[in-house]
Amino acid sequence: MQKYVINASPIISLSKAGLSNILDSLDFYIPRDVFEEIQNDKYADEAKQFVQKNKNKLIQNYTISDDLFNWGLGKGETSVIASAIQDKDLIAILDDGKARKCAKLYNIQITGTIGLIFIAKELGLIVDLNESIYLLKREGLYLSEKLIQSIIQNE
Secondary structure (H helix, E strand, C coil): CCEEEECHHHHHHHHHCCCCHHHHCCEEEEEHHHHHHHHHCCCCHHHHHHHHHCHHHEECCCCCCHHHHCCCCCHHHHHHHHHHHHCCCEEEECCCHHHHHHHHHCCCCEECHHHHHHHHHHCCCCCCHHHHHHHHHHCCCCCCHHHHHHHHHHC
């Protein structure tokens, strides 16, 4: 089974859209900085509940090199990448473009929130891919119309 390390934005997006059950079916881990970011977010009530329920999946210790720190990413993205550097079996779940570029330079496997939706579809966790995409968009995940149309046409 694949193992994942997840950033705050996918947790928040999936939780707001009522799709956090997707994560429950995966072997995922949450870096301490991501947990704290979500706990401090005044709008992420569903995500707060989700991470509280999954405290047993926290990654407490990771080392952030100077090179990684100098990318100037957020604490969450940095901790996800640092965790994946330490454990090469982890796939990083990141939506931020700069963070994804950084992860690629460290040869880290990545996916994002939309990638999780495709995984969920393959696992039979969701029936309607399009409905899930629109739920995420409605709850604030930025998705271009071009991307949405590409997904719809390829389903």
